[in-house]
Amino acid sequence: MAKRKLVMIGNGMAGVRVIEEILKLNHDLYEITIFGNEPHPNYNRIQLSNVLQGNTTFEETIINDLSWYASNLIQLFTGETVTGIDTNKKLVISDKGREVAYDELILATGSLPFILPVPGADKEGVIGFRDIKDCEDMIQTAKQYKKAVVIGGGLLGLEAAKGLIHLGMKVDVVHLMEHLMERQLDAVASSMLKRELEEQGMNFLMEKATVELTGTDRVEGIRFKDGTETKADLVVMAAGIKPNVSLAKESGIYVNRGIVVNDFMETNIPHVYAVGECAEHREIVYGLVAPLYEQGKVLAQVLCNQKDKGYEGSITGTQLKVSGVDLFSAGEIYDDNTSKAIVVHNEYEGIYKKVLVRDDRIVGIVLYGDTKDSNRLFKMLNEKQDVSDFTSISFLQSQESSNTNDVASMPNDEVVCGCNGISKETIVNAIQEEGVTTVEQVGGCTNAGRSCGRCKPVIQDIIAYTLGDEFAQTAEKKTVCGCTTLSRDEVVEEIREKGLTTIKEVMNVLHWENEEGCSKCRPALNYFLGMIYPDYADERDSRLVNEKMHANIQKDGTYSVIPRMYGGVTTAKDLRKLADIAEKYDVQLLKITGGQRIGLYGLEKEKLPAVWEDLGMPSGYAYGKTLRTVKTCVGAQFCRFGTQDSMSLGIELEKRFERLDTPHKVKMGVSACPRNCAEAGIKDVGIVGLDGGWEIYVAGNGGTDLRAGDLLCKVKTEEEVYEITGAYLQYYRETALYLERTSTWVERVGLDHVKEVLANEKTRNELNERLNQTLARYEEPWQKAVEEEQIRNAYYSKRELLKL
Numbered sequence: 001m002a003k004r005k006l007v008m009i010g011n012g013m014a015g016v017r018v019i020e021e022i023l024k025l026n027h028d029l030y031e032i033t034i035f036g037n038e039p040h041p042n043y044n045r046i047q048l049s050n051v052l053q054g055n056t057t058f059e060e061t062i063i064n065d066l067s068w069y070a071s072n073l074i075q076l077f078t079g080e081t082v083t084g085i086d087t088n089k090k091l092v093i094s095d096k097g098r099e100v101a102y103d104e105l106i107l108a109t110g111s112l113p114f115i116l117p118v119p120g121a122d123k124e125g126v127i128g129f130r131d132i133k134d135c136e137d138m139i140q141t142a143k144q145y146k147k148a149v150v151i152g153g154g155l156l157g158l159e160a161a162k163g164l165i166h167l168g169m170k171v172d173v174v175h176l177m178e179h180l181m182e183r184q185l186d187a188v189a190s191s192m193l194k195r196e197l198e199e200q201g202m203n204f205l206m207e208k209a210t211v212e213l214t215g216t217d218r219v220e221g222i223r224f225k226d227g228t229e230t231k232a233d234l235v236v237m238a239a240g241i242k243p244n245v246s247l248a249k250e251s252g253i254y255v256n257r258g259i260v261v262n263d264f265m266e267t268n269i270p271h272v273y274a275v276g277e278c279a280e281h282r283e284i285v286y287g288l289v290a291p292l293y294e295q296g297k298v299l300a301q302v303l304c305n306q307k308d309k310g311y312e313g314s315i316t317g318t319q320l321k322v323s324g325v326d327l328f329s330a331g332e333i334y335d336d337n338t339s340k341a342i343v344v345h346n347e348y349e350g351i352y353k354k355v356l357v358r359d360d361r362i363v364g365i366v367l368y369g370d371t372k373d374s375n376r377l378f379k380m381l382n383e384k385q386d387v388s389d390f391t392s393i394s395f396l397q398s399q400e401s402s403n404t405n406d407v408a409s410m411p412n413d414e415v416v417c418g419c420n421g422i423s424k425e426t427i428v429n430a431i432q433e434e435g436v437t438t439v440e441q442v443g444g445c446t447n448a449g450r451s452c453g454r455c456k457p458v459i460q461d462i463i464a465y466t467l468g469d470e471f472a473q474t475a476e477k478k479t480v481c482g483c484t485t486l487s488r489d490e491v492v493e494e495i496r497e498k499g500l501t502t503i504k505e506v507m508n509v510l511h512w513e514n515e516e517g518c519s520k521c522r523p524a525l526n527y528f529l530g531m532i533y534p535d536y537a538d539e540r541d542s543r544l545v546n547e548k549m550h551a552n553i554q555k556d557g558t559y560s561v562i563p564r565m566y567g568g569v570t571t572a573k574d575l576r577k578l579a580d581i582a583e584k585y586d587v588q589l590l591k592i593t594g595g596q597r598i599g600l601y602g603l604e605k606e607k608l609p610a611v612w613e614d615l616g617m618p619s620g621y622a623y624g625k626t627l628r629t630v631k632t633c634v635g636a637q638f639c640r641f642g643t644q645d646s647m648s649l650g651i652e653l654e655k656r657f658e659r660l661d662t663p664h665k666v667k668m669g670v671s672a673c674p675r676n677c678a679e680a681g682i683k684d685v686g687i688v689g690l691d692g693g694w695e696i697y698v699a700g701n702g703g704t705d706l707r708a709g710d711l712l713c714k715v716k717t718e719e720e721v722y723e724i725t726g727a728y729l730q731y732y733r734e735t736a737l738y739l740e741r742t743s744t745w746v747e748r749v750g751l752d753h754v755k756e757v758l759a760n761e762k763t764r765n766e767l768n769e770r771l772n773q774t775l776a777r778y779e780e781p782w783q784k785a786v787e788e789e790q791i792r793n794a795y796y797s798k799r800e801l802l803k804l
């Protein structure tokens with residue numbers, strides 16, 4: 001039976017969770033297309049605050065990478081905005097003119113920051129805080145400017161302010177009201193918070209209404225209603241959000257504040273649903289992930305014909321992600337004449353706890369300084385438990401005890417991960433029945449910990465408590481992925497010892513939890529097998545998407561073609577050919593890359609084999625975990641400072657080691673003198689010419705984790721360079737974790753250790769022998785695609801559009 005067509009607009013947290021739930025319920029029901037106007041796969045927006053505060057990286061915020069979409073046959077259009085919906089013809093239209101028909105349509109367009117409508121709000125340097133782009137803007141601005149002003153003393157504003165302080169800026173927080181976070185905290189908790197944040201370096205301008213942003217092109221200051229002013233090089237608007245509903249509205253879908261949905265997330269138009277921050281349910285628009293995920297679960301059931309009781313609304317609990325601040329708030333915050341407050345205020349220790357009770361039920365919680373009881377109290381609030389038997393002590397005094405004792409006394413049904421609604425019992429079951437032993441694996445099985453991450457310490461305690469002695473042995477272990485409890489070294493050892501030769505066999509024999517593996521372990525296993533057996537028959541479908549396609553997928557779904565240009569040296573004939581091909585195939589962009597070659601960007605998948613055939617040049621592997629480029633300077637052939645022939649050495653290095661699978665990408669550079677024009681000092685392997693010899697540097701990195709290379713050794717001849725480089729690469733191949741760059745690998749194993757290994761001639765020879773055996777197995781992949789129809793049909797035909 002033909003699959004039904006499911007289209008989703010919005011590639012954010014709530015929407016993609018719906019897709020994950022659908023895939024769990026019925027993997028094959030839908031042909032899924034997702035439009036996301038950000039140029040990224042689905043990432044954890046919540047963690048942007050932690051990126052700013054330096055606690056995590058952008059890479060770590062990715063929830064589902066491109067290979068997840070590919071392996072689930074999801075067509076993803078990133079950087080593309082849906083601009084119209086024809087609900088009669090049942091199709092959506094994008095800003096690139098793409099029309100996609102749907103049987104079912106999900107609107108998951110999220111929110112937009114509320115930008116104050118004051119003069120000057122459109123000046124350069126005025127931003128919201130919503131996405132990676134905003135985050136990057138703040139990081140860049142902090143490198144150049146000193147003074148930031150955040151407008152809004154709510155959750156978002158305070159997290160942004162903390163991040164900007166971390167980035168080295170002076171920060172004013174402008175707040176309209178008398179108290180910070182007035183929607184979540186009462187006056188006492190709010191003033192305790194203010195004091196703490198002032199100590200952390202924030203300056204508060206309270207009860208200030210902004211009337212104008214001053215400056216010429218770029219913002220220079222803020223003027224307030226009371227006539228006062230403050231200077232600003234950067235203004236971050238964090239004064240709330242508004243549901244992103246214009247597309248729905250223009251398409252005739254009923255919108256109030258958000259897109260109005262019933263308990264099954266259905267809009268007023270048949271087959272059109274809304275979920276997440278853009279949806280309004282029973283007159284409430286939610287702005288935290290916990291309720292959005294509940295909505296997502298319900299919508300997945302509806303779309304998989306498993307309609308249950310529907311979504312009935314949520315009570316939300318909030319915490320602030322600022323280190324040194326421990327607070328929790330849920331429900332009402334002030335008592336009135338129908339409710340009573342139970343309050344503990346220990347000023348000495350900076351602890352404040354308030355529980356509001358009406359008709360023997362908890363209706364509100366405010367905790368500051370000690371939030372240990374938040375889960376327990378929040379559960380009582382949510383379940384409307386009768387609390388008439390509780391004393392104020394049993395309400396509010398958490399027992400001083402060790403963490404594992406806390407876990408022991410925790411009821412089984414206590415919710416541990418509020419974002420995902422996961423109880424202790426579910427986590428314990430995953431540990432006992434699925435054999436998981438790390439927080440990451442628990443997340444893989446249950447989703448716990450995959451959003452704001454604040455429950456991770458408790459999950460860790462539950463793992464320790466459940467595993468007992470076993471825990472100590474597994475605690476230090478970094479497993480290959482959530483499908484196994486084995487580490488990289490254990491997997492490699494088992495493959496060698498048991499003579500396992502295919503990915504399937506490894507998974508079966510080593511009792512993989514998920515028998516199909518996942519997007520993390522399949523490429524890793526493929527790599528390990530290829531590293532162990534020189535004649536290994538590569539499993540192309542297990543590779544990361546770009547390697548599988550032998551081309552780099554771009555944000556609009558097109559691909560790039562970057563042929564080899566050994567050592568960055570080309571010819572007039574090749575340049576002419578590239579120019580002709582660029583015109584013939586109408587490439588969107590022709591660009592000199594950072595690795596000294598020329599890239600053709602914006603080619604549709606179906607065109608790739610023809611382009612490669614016309615080019616007749618080898619692949620530059622610009623997409624691979626392999627040797628990318630060897631950058632060279634002109635050296636002794638032309639430069640008056642050159643002491644060595646850097647171009648010849650670079651070209652030979654590239655020819656010798658091209659196509660070699662490595663744990664991560666490898667870049668090299670060769671300069672002919674210490675002026676180092678080829679930037680060899682920030683390469684995985686950098687060679688610098690001296691009078692009568694060469695210096696070999698290793699473990700440099702010019703990317704996000706900038707690192708200068710370490711001097712490995714000095715040699716006299718080119719032959720020695722090849723020998724040392726070969727042995728070094730093979731040792732890296734054999735001992736690094738999959739996806740570990742040489743820079744982190746060397747730091748982990750130690751430069752002295754690597755030097756010691758390579759100093760031994762016998763070891764060097766053995767390493768080079770194994771390397772050469774492996775190198776012998778490689779074929780030119782583009783040529784193969786040109787020659788073999790089966791490959792073209794499998795990977796580059798239109799029919800296979802969804803398989804990426």
Ligand SMILES: Cc1cc2nc3c(=O)[nH]c(=O)nc-3n(C[C@H](O)[C@H](O)[C@H](O)COP(=O)(O)OP(=O)(O)OC[C@H]3O[C@@H](n4cnc5c(N)ncnc54)[C@H](O)[C@@H]3O)c2cc1C
Pocket residue numbers: 009010011012013014015016035036037038045046047048049080081082083108109110111129130131156244247275276277278286287288289290292321419452
């Ligand atoms: C810095 C920050 C910190 C946060 N911290 C927390 C926290 O600690 N706890 C918590 O629970 N929540 C937190 N939140 C809120 C949480 O991130 C959101 O509730 C959640 O991301 C909303 O999910 P969503 O899918 O509805 O919207 P989004 O994640 O915003 O996704 C919507 C996506 O749709 C795209 N889109 C919109 N229109 C179109 C179109 N026409 N065509 C194509 N694509 C379109 C948007 O670009 C966006 O990528 C935080 C938010 C921010 C910004």
Ligand SMILES: NC(=O)c1ccc[n+]([C@@H]2O[C@H](COP(=O)([O-])OP(=O)(O)OC[C@H]3O[C@@H](n4cnc5c(N)ncnc54)[C@H](O)[C@@H]3O)[C@@H](O)[C@H]2O)c1
Pocket residue numbers: 116151152153154155156157159174175176177180181182183208209210238239240241286287288318319320321
């Ligand atoms: N830790 C978390 O859970 C977390 C973190 C960040 C963001 N978020 C979510 O992101 C969304 C946006 O957060 P937010 O803090 O912008 O929204 P918010 O509505 O919670 O807070 C906005 C704050 O700005 C203040 N404000 C409004 N107008 C102002 C003005 N003109 N001048 C100065 N202050 C003004 C308000 O008084 C309010 O305190 C919310 O849904 C929030 O729940 C959550």
Ligand code: SF4
Pocket residue numbers: 633634635636639640641642643646671672673674675676677678
């Ligand atoms: S590194 Fe030295 S030899 Fe090479 S181009 Fe620069 S100055 Fe000339």
Ligand code: FES
Pocket residue numbers: 416417418419420448449450451452453454455456
């Ligand atoms: S509480 Fe947010 S991820 Fe668990």
